[in-house]
Amino acid sequence: MTAPDVRIKAIFVVAMAMAAFHLLAASPFWLAPNLVVRAAHLLFATLLILLLLPSRSTVMRWVLDFPVFVMGVAGLSYALVFHQEIVVRPPWTLTPSPIELTVATFTVLAVLEVTRRSLGWLITGLCLVFIAYAFVGPELRHVGAFRPLAHGGVNISEFVDQMYFSFEGIFGTALGVSAEYIFLFVMFGAVLQTVGGGDFFIAITRAVTGTSRGGPAKMAVIASGLMGMMSGSSVANVATTGSLTIPLMKKLGYPARLAGAIEAIASTGGQVTPPIMGAAAFLMAAIIGIDYLVVVGAAVVPALLFFSALMICVHMTALKYGLAPMETAQKGKTWRIMKAGWTFLLPVGLLVTLMLRGYSPSYSAFFGVIAAMVIPYCRPATVISPMKLAQGIRMGAEGAAVVAAACASAGIIVGVVQISGLGFKFSSIVTSFSGGSLDVALVLAMLASFIFGMGMPTTAAYIVQATLVAPALVRLGADPLAAHLFVFYYAVLGQITPPLAVAAYAAAPIAGETANRVGWTAFAIGVPIYIIPFMFVSNGTLLAPELSLEFAYVISRTFVALLCLSLFVVGWLAGARLNWVLRITLVAAAVMMVHPQVLTTILGVAIAMAVWLGQRFVLAGSREDKKEALHDV
Numbered sequence: 001m002t003a004p005d006v007r008i009k010a011i012f013v014v015a016m017a018m019a020a021f022h023l024l025a026a027s028p029f030w031l032a033p034n035l036v037v038r039a040a041h042l043l044f045a046t047l048l049i050l051l052l053l054p055s056r057s058t059v060m061r062w063v064l065d066f067p068v069f070v071m072g073v074a075g076l077s078y079a080l081v082f083h084q085e086i087v088v089r090p091p092w093t094l095t096p097s098p099i100e101l102t103v104a105t106f107t108v109l110a111v112l113e114v115t116r117r118s119l120g121w122l123i124t125g126l127c128l129v130f131i132a133y134a135f136v137g138p139e140l141r142h143v144g145a146f147r148p149l150a151h152g153g154v155n156i157s158e159f160v161d162q163m164y165f166s167f168e169g170i171f172g173t174a175l176g177v178s179a180e181y182i183f184l185f186v187m188f189g190a191v192l193q194t195v196g197g198g199d200f201f202i203a204i205t206r207a208v209t210g211t212s213r214g215g216p217a218k219m220a221v222i223a224s225g226l227m228g229m230m231s232g233s234s235v236a237n238v239a240t241t242g243s244l245t246i247p248l249m250k251k252l253g254y255p256a257r258l259a260g261a262i263e264a265i266a267s268t269g270g271q272v273t274p275p276i277m278g279a280a281a282f283l284m285a286a287i288i289g290i291d292y293l294v295v296v297g298a299a300v301v302p303a304l305l306f307f308s309a310l311m312i313c314v315h316m317t318a319l320k321y322g323l324a325p326m327e328t329a330q331k332g333k334t335w336r337i338m339k340a341g342w343t344f345l346l347p348v349g350l351l352v353t354l355m356l357r358g359y360s361p362s363y364s365a366f367f368g369v370i371a372a373m374v375i376p377y378c379r380p381a382t383v384i385s386p387m388k389l390a391q392g393i394r395m396g397a398e399g400a401a402v403v404a405a406a407c408a409s410a411g412i413i414v415g416v417v418q419i420s421g422l423g424f425k426f427s428s429i430v431t432s433f434s435g436g437s438l439d440v441a442l443v444l445a446m447l448a449s450f451i452f453g454m455g456m457p458t459t460a461a462y463i464v465q466a467t468l469v470a471p472a473l474v475r476l477g478a479d480p481l482a483a484h485l486f487v488f489y490y491a492v493l494g495q496i497t498p499p500l501a502v503a504a505y506a507a508a509p510i511a512g513e514t515a516n517r518v519g520w521t522a523f524a525i526g527v528p529i530y531i532i533p534f535m536f537v538s539n540g541t542l543l544a545p546e547l548s549l550e551f552a553y554v555i556s557r558t559f560v561a562l563l564c565l566s567l568f569v570v571g572w573l574a575g576a577r578l579n580w581v582l583r584i585t586l587v588a589a590a591v592m593m594v595h596p597q598v599l600t601t602i603l604g605v606a607i608a609m610a611v612w613l614g615q616r617f618v619l620a621g622s623r624e625d626k627k628e629a630l631h632d633v
Contacts, residue, residue, distance in 0.1 A: 007051055007054070010051050011048065011051045011052060011394070011398075012390070012394060014044060014047050014048050014051065014397075015048065015393060015394040015397035015398065016390070016393065016394070016397075017044065018041075018044035018045075018048065018183075018397045018400075018401075019187060019393045019396070019397055021040055021044065022041070022179070022183050022184060022187070023184075023366060023369065023370075025037050025179075025180075026180070026184055026362040026363065026365065026366040027366055028363070033083055033084075033087075034167070034176060035079060035083040035086060035087060035167075035171060036080060036083050037176075037179045037180060038171045038175050038176055038179045039076050039079035039080050039083070039171065040076075040080060040179075041175065041178065041179035041183065041404055042076055042111070042170070042171075042175060042179075042404055042408055043072065043073065043076040043077070043080070044397075044401070044404075045114070045400070045401035045402075045404035045405055045408075046068075046069075046072040046073075046076065046110055046111075046114050046405075047069075047072070047073075048397060048398060048401040049114040049117055049118050049401055049402070049405060050065060050068060050069055050072070050114065050117075052398060052401075053117040053118060064113075068109070068110055068113045068114070070106075071106035071107070071109055071110045072106070072107070072110035072114070074102075074103060074106050075103045075104070075105075075106035075107030075110060075164075076107060076110075078099075078103040079103075079107075079164075079171070086164075086165055089161075089165050095157055096156070096157055096160045096161070100160065100164075100165070101156070101160055103164070104160040104163060104164035104165070105160075107163075107164055107170060108131075108163055108164075108170070108412065111170060111405070111408045111409055111412065112124055112127060112128070112409070112412075114405045115127070115405045115406070115408070115409040118401070118402045118405045118406075119402065119405060119406060119409075119456075119457060119460075122456055123406065123409055123410075123456050123457070123460055124409065126413065126456075126464075127409050127412045127413060130412065130413045130416040130417070131412065131416065133149075133416060133420065133422070134154040134159060134416045134419065134420055135153075135154060135159075137149070137150055137151040137152075137153060137154070137420055138150060138151065138152065138153040148425060148428070148429055149422065149425055151420045151421055151422070151425075154416075154419055154420060158419060159419070162415045162416075162418070162419045163411075163412060163415050166415075168414070168415055168418055168419075169411050169412065169414075169415035170408050170411045170412060170415070171411070172411040172414055172415065173283075173286050173287060173414075174283065174407035174408075174410045174411050174414065174459075174463045175404065175407045175408050175411055176286070177282045177283045177286050177407070178400070178403050178404050178407040178459075179404070180282075180361075180362050181282040181361045181362055181365065182282065182400060182403050182407075182459070183396075183397075183400040183403075183404075184361075184362060184365035184366060184368075184369060185276050185361075185365050186396050186399045186400040186403065187365075187369050187393065187396035187397070187400065188347070188351065188365055188368045188369045188372055188396075189227070189276075189396070190392050190393070190395040190396030190399060191369060191372040191373055191389070191392040191393060191396060192344065192347055192348070192372045193227065193240065193392070194384075194388060194389065194391060194392025194395065195344075195372060195373075195375065195376040195382070195384055195388075195389065195392060196341065196344060196376060196382055196384070197341075197344040197347070197348075197372070198227060198240060198241075199341075200337070200340075200341035200344045201223055201226050201227060201344075202219070202223045202241060202244055202245075203337045203341070204334065204337050204338060204341070205219045205222045205223040205226070206219045206223075206248075207333065207334040207337050208222075208334060209222065212315075212325055213315060213318040213319060213323060213325055214252075214254075214314050214315055214317065214318030214323055215252070215325050216245055216248035216249045216251075216252050216254075217245075217249050217252075217254060217259070217262050217314040217317070217318065218311060218314055218315070219245055219248070220241065220242070220245035220246070220249065220262055220263050220266050221262070221266040221269075221307060221310050221311055221314060222266075222307075223241050223245065223266075224237055224238075224241045224242075224245070224263060224266035224267040224269070224270055225266060225269050225270045225273050225307055226270070226273075227240065227241055227267075227270060233399065233457075234264070234267045234268040234270070234271060234458075234492075234495045234496075234502070234503040234506075235267075235495075235502055235503060235505075235506045236399065237267035237270055238263055238264060238267045238503055238506040238507045238510070239506055239510075241263070241266075241267065242260075242263040242264075242267065242506070242507055242510050243510055245259075245263055246259045246260060246263050246507065246510045246511050247510075249262065249263075250511070250512075252323055253321055253322075253323045254317075254321070254323065256511045256512050256513040257511065257513045257514075257517040257518050257521045258317065258521055258525075259511050260504065260507035260508055260510065260511030260513055260518040260521070260522075261496075261504065261507070261518050261519075261521035261522035261524075261525050262310075262314060262522075262525065263507050263510075263511075264495075264496050264501070264503040264504045264506070264507040264518065264519075264522045265310055265496055265503075265522050265525060265526050265529070266307075266310060267503055267507075268492055268493070268495045268496050268503050269303070269306050269307055269310065269492075269529075271458055271492045271495075272299065272302065272303050272306055272488075272489060272492055273299075273303045273306075273307075274296040274297075274299045274300055274303060275296045275352055275355060277295075277296075277299060280458065280459065280462055280488055281295045281296055281299065282361055283459065283462065283463065283466075284462075284466075284481075284484050284485070284488065287463075287466050287484065288480055288481060288484055290481065292355070292361055293355070293356070293358075294481070295481070297544075297545075298481055298482075298485065298543040298544065299485065300545065301536070301542045301543070301545050301555070302485065302489070302532055302533075302536050302542065302543070305532050305535075305542075305558060305559070305562060306529055306532060308559065308562065309528040309529050309532075309562040309565070309566055310525070310526075310529065312528075312562070312563060312566040313525050313528070313566045313569055313570055316566060316567065316570040316572050316573075317570050317572075319572060319575075320570055320571070320572035320577075340381065341382070343375050343376075343378060343379055343382060344375065344382075346371060346375055347368050347371040347372040347375055348368075350367060350368055350371050351364050351365065351367070351368035351371075354367060354368070373389060376389075402457070403457070403459055406457045406459050406460040407459060407460070407463070409460065410459070410460040410463035410464060411463075413463075413464055413467070414463060414464075414467050417467045417468065418467075422468070423467055423468060423471055424471075426468045426469075426471075426472060427471050427472040427475050430444055430445070430469070430472035430476075431472060431475060431476060434476065436476065437476075438473070438476045438477050438478060438537075441472060441473055441476050442473065442478075442486065442533075442534060442537060445465075445469045445470075445472070445473055445486065445487060445490075446486075446490050446533070448465065448468075448469050449461070449465055449469065449486075449487050449489075449490030449491050449493075449494065450490060450493075450494050450497055452464050452465055452491065452494070456494070458488075458491050458492050458494075458495065461491035461494060462487065462488045462491045465487035465488075465490075465491060466484055466487060466488075469487050470483045470484050470486075470487050471483075473486065473487075473537075478537055479537075479540055479543070481543060482536060482537045482540060482543055483537070485533070485536065485543070486533040486536075486537055489532065489533040490533060493526065493529065493530060496519070496522040496523060496526055497519075497523055498516070498519040498520055498523055499516075499519070501515070501518075501519035501522060501523065503522070504518040504519035504521075504522045505518075505519070507522075524569055525569055527565055527568070527569050528562045528565035528566045528569065528590075531561065531562075531565065531590070531594060532558075532562075534594055535558050535561070535594055538594060538595055538596060539554045539558070539596050541554045542554060542555070542558065554596070557593045557596075557601050557604075557605075558593070560593060560604070560605060560608060561589075561590040561593040561594065561604070562590075563608075564586040564587070564589045564590040564593075564604075564608050565586070565587065565590045567583070567586050568583045568584075568586045568587050568590075571583055573611075573612065573615045574612065574615045574616045576615060578611075578615065582611050582614070582615065585607060585611055586607075586608065586611055588604075588607065589604040589605070589607040589608040589611070590604065591604075592604030592607070593605070
C-alpha cells in the first residue's frame with residue numbers, strides 16, 4: 001500500500017471517529033465534560049488538517065509535520081487526561097511546572113501551524129501580533145502613537161494560564177461553540193447535501209423561479225441562501241450551487257462577471273439567514289449571553305431585506321438586458337420534483353421544530369443528523385450506497401475541522417485581549433475618534449469589520465470584532481444584539497469586498513472570468529445590502545418585528561431605501577436607462593431614509609417618486625437605450 005493510500009485511509013478513519021465522538025457527546029446517553037469535548041474536538045481537527053494538508057517534500061514532513069503532530073497530540077491529550085485537575089486549578093496562583101509550560105506551548109504552536117495550513121498567514125500573523133503584544137505591551141508607553149495601547153505586562157505564568165488552563169483562551173467560548181454546535185450543523189448540511197437534499201433544493205427552486213425573468217439568477221439567490229445557511233461557508237456554497245447556477249445564468253444571457261457576482265453574493269447571504277446563520281447564531285448567543293432563539297428572531301427581517309435587495313437587482317438586470325425566462329421543459333414540473341424528493345424536507349423540519357420547541361441546538365442537531373443519514377433509505381428511489389453516505393460524513397468533518405482551527409486561533413486573540421485589557425482600551429480609542437457619535441463609530445466599525453472580514457473566515461472575523469469592536473458600539477448607546485449583528489454582517493460582507501473577496505474568487509473560475517472583475521461587480525451589486533446594518537441599528541424595530549403601525553412604517557421605509565439603491569446600481573427604470581444625475585438623486589433619497597426622522601423620510605420618498613415620474617413619462621420607451629444596455633456590463 002502506497003503512502004497516499006495510507007493517508008486517505010487515515011483521513012477516513014479520523015473523520016469517522018470525529019463524527020462518532022461528536023454524535024455521542026451530543027446524544028442523551030453521555031454528559032461529556034466541556035473540556036473533554038473541546039480538547040477532543042481540537043485534537044481531531046489538528047489530525048485531519050495535518051493529514052489533508054501535508055508538507056510537499058518528505059524532508060519537511062519529518063522536520064515540520066511530525067513535530068507538529070507530536071505537539072498537538074501531547075498538548076491536547078494532556079487536557080483530555082487531566083481535565084478535572086485543569087478545571088479546578090487556581091488561576092495565576094501557581095508557577096507553571098515544566099510539564100504544564102511544555103504542553104501549553106505545544107498546544108499554542110500546533111494551533112498556529114494548523115491555522116496557517118488551513119486558513120493561510122493572515123489570521124496566523126494576527127495571532128502572532130497579539131501574542132507579541134501580550135509581552136511587549138509595557139514598552140509601547142515609550143512609543144508615542146501606540147501609547148494608548150500600553151498595558152501593565154503579562155508574564156509567562158499568566159499567559160499559560162489564560163491560553164491553556166482556563167476557558168478564556170484556546171478552550172474558550174469560540175472553540176466550545178465549534179465543538180458543541182457548529183460541528184453538528186456543518187455535518188448536517190454536508191450529509192443532507194450528499195444524500196440528495198442539495199440537488200432537491202436546487203431543482204425545486206429552479207421549478208418555482210424558472211418562468212420569471214432572470215430565473216436562473218433568482219434560483220441562485222434562493223438555493224444558495226438555503227444551502228449557505230447550513231454550510232457556513234460562502235466559498236463551499238459557491239463551489240456546489242454555483243457549478244449549476246452560473247452556467248445557467250450565462251446560457252440565459254447574463255454576462256460572465258455578473259453571473260459569478262450574483263452567485264457570490266447569494267452564497268454569502270446564506271450566512272445571515274436564520275435559523276443556522278452559518279453557525280454564527282450560536283456564537284452570538286454565547287458571547288452576548290442571550291437565548292439562541294432571540295438571535296434567530298432578530299435576524300429574520302435583516303435576512304429578508306438582504307435577499308429582497310438582491311432579488312430586485314436580479315430582476316431589474318434581467319429587464320435591462322432583455323433576458324427571457326427559462327423554457328418550461330428546462331425548469332421542470334414543481335409537483336413532480338416535490339413528489340420525488342419531499343422526504344429531504346423531513347430532516348430540516350425536524351431540526352427546526354426541535355429548536356423552536358426549546359431543545360438545545362446540539363440536541364436538535366443530533367436528531368437532525370441522524371434523520372439526514374436515515375432518510376435516503378426510507379424510499380427505494382432515494383437509496384444511496386453506504387460509501388456515499390460516508391463521503392458526506394467525511395466532507396462534514398473536514399469542513400468543521402477548518403472552523404475548529406479558526407475558533408482556536410481566535411481564542412488566542414480573545415485571550416490576549418482580555419488579559420491585557422485591550423478591549424477597554426480599543427473602546428476608548430473608538431469613542432475618542434468618533435467624538436462620542438454613534439453614527440461615526442458605526443462607520444469606523446464598518447471599516448474595521450471589512451479589514452478583519454477580508455480574507456478571514458467569517459467565524460474568526462466575527463469573534464475578533466465581537467471582542468474589540470462591538471463593546472465600543474454598546475458603550476456609545478447601541479443595543480448589544482444590534483451591535484453584534486452589525487459587526488457580524490460586515491464580517492460576512494467582507495467575503496464579497498475587494499481586494500480579498502474570497503467568495504468572488506471561488507465564483508470566478510466557474511464563470512470563466514477574472515476574480516478582480518467578479519469581485520468588483522459583486523461589490524457594486526451589493527451596495528444596497530451594505531446599508532442594512534445601519535438601518536437596524538438606527539431602527540431597533542427591525543430586530544423585534546411585531547404587527548404594529550410603527551413596524552409597517554419602518555419596514556416600508558427600509559424597503560423603499562433598498563429599492564432606490566438597487567435602481568442606482570442597475571441603472572434601469574421604467575424601460576429605459578437612468579442617467580447619472582437621476583441615479584445619484586436616488587442615492588440621496590435612500591440616505592434620507594436611513595434615519596427614523598419622519599421629515600427626512602417624506603422628503604426621500606418624494607424625491608424617489610419624482611425620479612420615477614420623470615423616468616416614466618419623459619424617458620420611458622427609449623429603444624436605443626435598451627440596445628446600448630446590451631453592451632454594458
